[in-house]
Every structure is written in structure tokens, then in C-alpha cells.
Amino acid sequence: MFYETSITNTAYVFECQRTVWNFGSGLIEREVVMKRRSVLQLLAVAVVVPFGVAACGGTDSKATGTLRVTLANHVWTEGIKAAIPEFEKDSGLKVELTQLGEDQLSDQYNVKLNAGTNEIDVMMYRPLQEGKLFAKNKYLADLSSNVKSDAAWDWADFQKGPVSSTTFENKVVGVPIITEREVLYYRKDLLEAAGVAVPKTMEELEAAAKKVSAANKGVAGFVARTNKSAAVTQFSSFLYSFGGDFIDGSGKASLDTPEAKAAYAFYGGLLHNHGPANVSTDMSWPEAMAIFTQGNAVFYTEADSLYKNATDTAKSKVADKVGFAALPAGPAGSKPYNVPSWALGINDASGNKDNAWKFIQWATSKARTLAAQKAGVPGPRSSVWADPAGTSTYPKDLGEAIAFSAEHGIGHDRPLVIAVAKAREIVGEPIVTAITGGDSAGAAATANTAFQKFLDTDK
Amino acid sequence: MSVSVKTPVDTPKVTAARSFSDWANKHRKWLFAAPAMIFVGVLIIFPLGWTLYLSLTDSHGSVRASSDFIGLGNYTTVLSDFDRFWPAVGRTVYFTATALVVEMVLGMMIALLLWRPFRGEKWVRVAILLPLVATPVAVGMMWRLIFDPNMGFANQMLSWVGIPPQPWLSGQATALPTTIFMDIWQWTPMVVLILLAGLTSLPEETDEAARVDGANAWQRFFLVTLPLLKATVIVAVLLRSIDALKTFDILYATKGKGGGSFHEVETLNVYAYGLSFDYNEYGMSSAVLIIFFLIIIGFMWILTRRRKGQN
Numbered sequence: 128m129f130y131e132t133s134i135t136n137t138a139y140v141f142e143c144q145r146t147v148w149n150f151g152s153g154l155i156e157r158e159v160v161m162k163r164r165s166v167l168q169l170l171a172v173a174v175v176v177p178f179g180v181a182a183c184g185g186t187d188s189k190a191t192g193t194l195r196v197t198l199a200n201h202v203w204t205e206g207i208k209a210a211i212p213e214f215e216k217d218s219g220l221k222v223e224l225t226q227l228g229e230d231q232l233s234d235q236y237n238v239k240l241n242a243g244t245n246e247i248d249v250m251m252y253r254p255l256q257e258g259k260l261f262a263k264n265k266y267l268a269d270l271s272s273n274v275k276s277d278a279a280w281d282w283a284d285f286q287k288g289p290v291s292s293t294t295f296e297n298k299v300v301g302v303p304i305i306t307e308r309e310v311l312y313y314r315k316d317l318l319e320a321a322g323v324a325v326p327k328t329m330e331e332l333e334a335a336a337k338k339v340s341a342a343n344k345g346v347a348g349f350v351a352r353t354n355k356s357a358a359v360t361q362f363s364s365f366l367y368s369f370g371g372d373f374i375d376g377s378g379k380a381s382l383d384t385p386e387a388k389a390a391y392a393f394y395g396g397l398l399h400n401h402g403p404a405n406v407s408t409d410m411s412w413p414e415a416m417a418i419f420t421q422g423n424a425v426f427y428t429e430a431d432s433l434y435k436n437a438t439d440t441a442k443s444k445v446a447d448k449v450g451f452a453a454l455p456a457g458p459a460g461s462k463p464y465n466v467p468s469w470a471l472g473i474n475d476a477s478g479n480k481d482n483a484w485k486f487i488q489w490a491t492s493k494a495r496t497l498a499a500q501k502a503g504v505p506g507p508r509s510s511v512w513a514d515p516a517g518t519s520t521y522p523k524d525l526g527e528a529i530a531f532s533a534e535h536g537i538g539h540d541r542p543l544v545i546a547v548a549k550a551r552e553i554v555g556e557p558i559v560t561a562i563t564g565g566d567s568a569g570a571a572a573t574a575n576t577a578f579q580k581f582l583d584t585d586k
Numbered sequence: 587m588s589v590s591v592k593t594p595v596d597t598p599k600v601t602a603a604r605s606f607s608d609w610a611n612k613h614r615k616w617l618f619a620a621p622a623m624i625f626v627g628v629l630i631i632f633p634l635g636w637t638l639y640l641s642l643t644d645s646h647g648s649v650r651a652s653s654d655f656i657g658l659g660n661y662t663t664v665l666s667d668f669d670r671f672w673p674a675v676g677r678t679v680y681f682t683a684t685a686l687v688v689e690m691v692l693g694m695m696i697a698l699l700l701w702r703p704f705r706g707e708k709w710v711r712v713a714i715l716l717p718l719v720a721t722p723v724a725v726g727m728m729w730r731l732i733f734d735p736n737m738g739f740a741n742q743m744l745s746w747v748g749i750p751p752q753p754w755l756s757g758q759a760t761a762l763p764t765t766i767f768m769d770i771w772q773w774t775p776m777v778v779l780i781l782l783a784g785l786t787s788l789p790e791e792t793d794e795a796a797r798v799d800g801a802n803a804w805q806r807f808f809l810v811t812l813p814l815l816k817a818t819v820i821v822a823v824l825l826r827s828i829d830a831l832k833t834f835d836i837l838y839a840t841k842g843k844g845g846g847s848f849h850e851v852e853t854l855n856v857y858a859y860g861l862s863f864d865y866n867e868y869g870m871s872s873a874v875l876i877i878f879f880l881i882i883i884g885f886m887w888i889l890t891r892r893r894k895g896q897n
Contacts, residue, residue: 230842230843233863234863237862237863237866240648241648241649241650243650260647260866263647264647264648264650264651266648353847354842354847355844355847355848356843356844356847403735403736404735404736404751405735405736405751405752405753405756405757406735406756407734407735407753407755407756408756408846408847408848409755409756409841409842409846409847411842417737418736418737421737423736423737545647546647546865546866548843548864548865548866549864549865552844552864555847559847559848563758
């Protein structure tokens with residue numbers, strides 16, 4: 128697919144270069160025979176050659192049977208990738224797949240969409256991270272009529288929360304594909320050996336982390352994301368469970384409320400007091416997950432959609448010892464986030480929108496969503512959750528935790544603004560201050576002022 | 587024209603073509619170089635001009651969206667930013683100066699060792715040049731694993747000799763020195779290569795004469811070899827300092843966006859990258875880059891003047 132095309136392209140370029148060389152050598156021969164017959168002729172050649180080479184560059188597959196799909200590295204993508212030949216056979220289209228890590232994907236979009244590229248047809252994006260920015264910049268095509276065009280595909284089957292985050296100014300700009308909630312990962316064997324019950328509240332979590340860690344030398348009581356920006360989403364559930372939020376009902380920054388300050392101190396304190404020795408403040412999920420799956424931590428709070436990393440024997444040393452539970456309750460109860468983490472959209476500048484929609488329709492069909500969910504990717508379709516087959520492959524305790532979170536969850540895991548990346552750095556500052564044992568209440572007050580200033584200009 | 591074509595009457599059209607041909611013949615060195623010159627101009631001058639233009643606007647979100655001309659507004663904001671900009675300048679200077687001094691001294695020492703032929707010389711040279719051919723991002727990833735505070739090899743090694751684990755890349759105070767170490771590891775070989783080329787081209791007579799006059803090894807190095815090698819040393823300093831100023835890959839590969847949670851390794855390049863790719867503040871980012879560009883130009887100007895003075 129992808130590779131074949133690149134090879135063809137390379138061959139094409141070689142062909143072009145050969146033509147130019149032949150052209151060049153012919154030119155020298157003529158020069159020998161006729162000496163400087165006319166500079167004009169040579170000039171014409173000199174001008175034409177570079178243009179000839181330029182014309183040999185790039186292939187144009189606009190509005191043809193080739194569809195350029197850009198996806199992020201994810202369990203979901205692996206499933207789709209394996210099924211693409213099936214789609215190519217049924218539709219007669221050819222799919223060129225580009226697969227990138229989260230950060231590289233963002234950068235790629237920033238560069239290409241900014242330049243108004245038509246080289247991307249279908250794009251996998253994060254509705255809560257980039258959705259508003261992309262929609263505002265008109266990068267995403269309006270899919271409002273597409274989603275209503277096929278009753279069998281059934282747009283109404285998609286859960287309301289995810290749908291609202293792929294809708295911008297009453298226009299549908301994306302179709303959700305993956306949903307996630309924060310759950311507690313824990314080591315069943317260590318808890319059992321220490322005679323500790325699965326924590327139901329935040330206080331129990333801290334006490335259990337302390338006790339089990341003390342009984343197992345070299346094993347941290349708790350691990351979670353620590354990077355200022357990456358930690359924000361996982362911290363958000365703690366914030367809500369302590370009764371806070373990033374922005375209050377009137378749209379003002381609310382990072383310095385007693386609830387928010389308590390949440391910052393608690394999350395950071397767990398990592399500072401019971402986290403891994405020399406805890407780094409650079410950890411996103413791959414690093415934190417590695418510590419847990421290497422058997423070096425008792426508790427870990429993370430998105431449920433990543434659970435396969437912990438239970439897959441090829442990736443995890445503790446695959447058969449991992450238990451799952453709903454997020455422990457804080458003073459305001461257990462309020463994990465429940466969000467659509469990824470969606471598919473169509474590049475507004477694409478010349479191949481109809482075919483792009485065909486791909487999205489196929490990739491988000493009931494059958495594909497069920498297949499993805501069975502492979503461990505929680506989907507956005509109600510019918511799949513209602514179907515016993517949809518949860519049949521999940522560990523029983525994880526299924527229960529997801530069901531609980533879906534019911535009690537909050538629909539966002541980061542501030543809902545346009546410049547999300549900048550907002551995350553501001554609201555994440557007190558987290559790292561708390562992790563390193565600093566004055567998190569002071570940092571929360573400072574961050575609140577900065578965040579309010581940010582909100583005033585985020586338009 | 588060596589081949590003359592006979593025509594009954596010279597029409598004005600033909601005369602015009604011929605006079606252009608004569609003119610073109612006369613100026614052919616410019617004419618032939620023109621496509622390449624235009625190409626370079628478009629690739630260098632246009633992006634620079636565009637960046638300069640962006641730096642005078644409040645462009646954000648998307649560069650294609652409408653933006654307002656705000657004059658030097660971005661520059662005053664940037665130059666009065668003591669939270670991110672000036673610390674980034676400080677880190678850039680610290681990174682470059684430390685890496686440069688260590689690389690030059692170490693590079694000179696290794697080059698002197700390799701100067702005279704010895705057994706197994708080829709193998710040693712290959713081994714020393716290996717870091718140079720590695721991809722910086724891969725190097726960053728490799729050191730990141732080695733320096734991991736919990737699972738990394740560096741702390742494992744320290745534990746064998748009873749030294750407590752160090753935070754390395756994850757410590758606020760140790761992150762920047764650790765990345766400098768990585769830069770030194772990778773780029774000292776380049777300095778060795780340049781200096782070795784300079785050393786081998788030196789005349790042997792002066793050294794012999796000094797030896798006959800009874801100069802010891804230190805005197806011969808500082809009073810004979812080094813002054814003769816000065817031009818080469820300046821070339822090495824020039825190349826390495828420009829490269830070190832612009833370092834991005836290993837910093838980004840080891841600490842990610844923003845140079846870590848506390849911006850521990852955020853140099854000007856990392857800062858400008860964050861402004862445009864994370865914050866989508868293209869105007870501000872362009873202003874930072876233009877200032878950075880001026881700093882590099884200024885630095886180069888000083889160095890080339892010194893080099894010319896030498897010659």
C-alpha cells in the first residue's frame with residue numbers, strides 16, 4: 128500500500144533524472160559539434176531543465192481512487208490497519224496510510240493544514256485538544272449532512288457526550304472513534320498479600336499506597352503521569368472528585384479555590400510521598416505505564432483505553448496480576464472524566480471528500496466499532512455497549528469500572544478552550560510544584576492569575 | 587558566432603535576436619548562474635522575509651487567518667519577558683559556552699593523541715568517530731534510557747560503586763548539564779576531525795627547529811603548534827558554536843515540549859518551536875526567531891572578523 132507507492136514514486140524520480148541526464152549529455156555533444164552556435168538555445172535548455180525536474184516532483188492523486196489517511200499510533204489504528212484491505216476490496220479505493228505518534232501528528236497537522244494542504248483526506252484528531260482550534264481555522268469539513276445520510280449507519284447511536292465535542296457551532300465536524308475514562312489500575316497480588324482492600328476513597332488510596340509500598344521494598348505505592356502538560360487530563364478526575372474544576376460556572380479561572388488547592392496537593396503529594404524514588408517530572412503515559420508494568424508500582428491511575436498495555440503478556444511483566452477499579456471517591460464523590468479521546472474528520476481542503484466519508488463511514492460502522500471494542504478500545508456507540516459481545520473481552524472488574532465511570536463521569540478532561548496546549552501548561556504548573564514537594568497552594572494562586580489572563584485573550 | 591547563416595536581407599527581427607544573443611554571450615556567466623541564484627534567493631530570502639513580516643503581526647491560530655499589523659509589539663513583549671525568554675537566552679549561552687569549551691579542549695587532546703602514527707590507529711579513529719554518525723534523535727533516546735532515574739543503566743552503574751542514584755535528566759538542576767554532556771559526547775569527534783586535518787597539514791620543520799632549540803613538549807605545543815593551528819581552531823569554534831546555539835534535536839528528544847515541566851532545558855530554539863507548534867503564536871515565535879537570528883549573525887560577525895585578523 129503505502130510502501131508500494133513510495134517505491135513507485137522513487138522509480139519515477141529516477142526515470143525523470145535519467146531523462147535530464149540524457150538531455151544533458153546530448154547538449155554537450157551538440158556543443159562540441161557546433162561550438163557556441165547560439166547561447167540562446169543553451170539558455171532555453173538551462174531554463175527548461177530545472178523546470179523539467181520540478182515537474183517530475185510530487186504525484187497528484189486528487190479526487191482519484193487513492194485516499195490519504197493520517198492516523199495516530201493507537202490500539203484502534205492497529206485494528207483498522209489490519210482491516211483496510213477489506214475496505215479497499217469493497218470500495219475499490221486505495222488507501223495510503225500515514226501513522227504517527229501523538230506529538231508528531233499534531234506537528235504534522237500544524238504544518239500541513241496551516242499551508243492549506245490537500246494531501247490529507249481523512250485525519251484522526253483529538254476533539255478536546257485540537258477540535259476547537261481546527262474547527263475555528265476551518266480545517267475540518269462540515270459533515271452535518273453526511274452523518275444524516277445513512278440511517279443504517281445510525282448517527283443517533285453515538286453517545287451524546289462524544290458527539291457534543293465533535294460538534295462546533297452546531298456543525299458536525301468529526302465522528303468520535305475512541306472514548307475513555309480514568310480508572311484505578313492496581314496490583315491484585317500485592318494488595319492481597321498485604322491484606323489491604325481495594326480503596327474506595329482517596330484517603331484509603333493514600334493509606335493503602337503507603338502500607339503496601341512499605342511491605343514491598345523497591346515498589347512505589349503510586350504512579351501516574353508527572354509531566355506538567357500530560358498530567359493535566361489524569362489530574363482532572365482528582366480535581367472533580369475534590370469538588371473543583373478548571374473554570375467555574377461563570378467562565379472564570381478557578382484554580383485557587385480550596386477544592387482545587389486540595390486536589391493539587393493530594394495528587395502531587397501521592398507522587399511526592401509514595402511515588403517512585405527520584406520521580407521525574409517528564410512522565411507521560413508510556414513512562415508511567417512502564418513503571419507499573421515492570422512491577423515497580425502498586426497503584427496507577429490512567430485512561431481505561433490503555434488497559435491492554437498492562438494486561439498484555441508481551442508488554443507487561445504483571446499482566447495476570449492487574450486489577451481495575453473505579454476512581455476512588457474524593458470529598459465530592461468519584462468523578463472521573465468520560466471523554467471522546469479521538470475522532471475522525473475530513474480535511475476541508477481535500478479534493479476527495481466523498482471517498483473520505485466512505486472511509487469514515489466504514490471505520491465507524493457498528494461492526495467495526497464492535498471489533499475495535501473487542502480488541503480493547505472502548506467505543507462511542509451505545510448499541511455496542513448494550514451488546515454483551517461488546518464487553519465480553521474486558522476483564523470483569525474493568526467492565527464494572529467503565530460502567531460506573533460512564534454514568535458518573537464528567538465530559539471534559541482539560542480546560543475547554545481554543546489554545547488547549549498553552550492552557551494545559553498553565554493549569555499543570557501546580558501539579559509539578561506539588562510533585563517536587565513545593566508550595567502547591569501558592570503555585571495554584573499564581574496559576575489562577577495566569578489562567579484568567581489567558582482566558583481573557585483566548586479568542 | 588562560428589557558423590554564419592546567410593540571409594538575403596537582415597530584417598529588424600533578426601538583428602534584435604542577434605543583439606540579444608551577443609548581449610547574452612557577453613553576460614553568460616551571470617545568465618547561467620541565474621537559475622541557481624534565483625533558487626537560493628527564493629529558498630533563503632523569501633522565508634526570512636516572511637518570518638520578518640509575521641514577527642510584526644499578531645498572527646496566531648492559523649497563519650492563513652487574518653492578522654493585524656502591530657509593529658514592534660511582539661519584540662517589546664518578548665524582550666520584557668523574564669519568565670521564558672531571558673532564561674531561555676541564558677540557557678542557550680550556557681549550553682553553547684560550556685559545550686564549546688569542553689569540546690575544544692577535549693577535541694584538541696584527542697587530536698594530539700591521534701596525530702602521530704601508532705599501532706591500531708585506524709580502529710581507534712573509527713571508534714572515536716562513531717558518535718558523529720549517529721542520528722541525534724536516536725542518541726537522545728538512547729541517553730534518555732541510560733539516564734532514566736529508576737530503570738536506567740547510569741544509576742545501576744553508580745550503585746555498583748555505592749554512589750546513590752542521581753536524577754540526571756529529571757532533576758531541575760542536573761537536566762541541562764546532562765544534555766550538555768550528551769552534546770559533548772556526540773560532537774567532540776567533529777572537533778577532533780577538523781583539528782586533526784589542521785595538524786596533519788602543519789610543516790614539521792618548525793617543530794623540529796623548536797626541538798633542536800631545546801623547547802619542551804609544552805612549549806612546542808603552546809608556542810609553535812597552537813599559533814600555527816589558530817586558523818583551524820577558529821573554524822572549529824565557528825562551526826561548533828553555530829551548531830551548539832541551534833541545538834534542538836537532543837533537547838526535544840530527551841525532555842519533550844517546552845524543555846521539561848520546569849523548562850529546564852528550554853533554549854531559544856525550543857522556546858520558538860513551542861510558541862509556534864504548541865501555542866500557535868506565530869507572530870511571537872517569529873519575533874523570537876528574528877532576535878535569535880540577529881544574535882547568531884552578530885556572533886558570526888565577531889568570529890569571522892577575528893579570523894580575518896588572524897589571516
